[in-house]
Amino acid sequence: DAGVIQSPRHEVTEMGQEVTLRCKPISGHNSLFWYRQTMMRGLELLIYFNNNVPIDDSGMPEDRFSAKMPNASFSTLKIQPSEPRDSAVYFCASIELAGVNEQFFGPGTRLTVL
């Protein structure tokens, strides 16, 4: 299995631009998580989905952030408009609901907002 796939791996954009991060979970996994990591705040949960349904989005910092999971094999995290303080590494993780609580993380997307 290719593991969790995230794209792009690196994104550099200017303040005010829209940013879309993408994630493909491991096939068969039906729970998906978005995390953000910065030096100051560490690794934070943003939102997670079970069976494509958002369960908890309390970690989404502002209305500028939105996430969707239109099907079991794809999710997006969108920031519009982006701000410099959004610069971070964004991780996607997936897990099979019927299995052990062991999350598999993707390689992350490093976002820089200038």
Place this chain on the structure above:
Amino acid sequence: LAKTTQPISMDSYEGQEVNITCSHNNIATNDYITWYQQFPSQGPRFIIQGYKTKVTNEVASLFIPADRKSSTLSLPRVSLSDTAVYYCLVVKDQAGTALIFGKGTTLSVSS
């Protein structure tokens, strides 16, 4: 979920055994103790999970006393490649629940 406390950093030399202790005083009956490892520029990776007593796999051992208020991750004979951040988490056994990461322990292994 129970809050965890672990050392911010540890230093070791190659070939030594490293023990990282984590406190989780408010752990609930149905909570498990889980450890993740994160290398620079990579996502966290599951290492080991346990409920009580001792669990061992090919990477590490996890020791959990009877009161479950703490746990110790043991890495035998570390190498330079074990330099990473190690996170102790208290999780629900049920998959599909969120992980709450703390600051973790940065382990530095030197030759």
